Amino acid sequence: MRRVAQIISYEVPFFIIILFLVLLSQSYSFTQIEESQYILYFFFGNILLFII
Secondary structure, X not given: OHXXXXXXXXXXXHHHHHHHHHHHHOOOXXXXXXXXXXXXXXXXXXXXXHHX
16 A cells, blocks of 8 residues: 555656646647747746645
8 A cells, every 4th residue: 555655656746747848838749848948937837846
């Protein structure tokens, strides 16, 4: 039971970060996400997720 809780506790924040990147870039394409990251607001959003 503890292993399941640990796996979930690591995967949920990872999923939230990936979801945030996909929503901001409006694409699932890695190339499009990479090109969209030249905009600075990706950085500020990830700082908020880091604090959480």
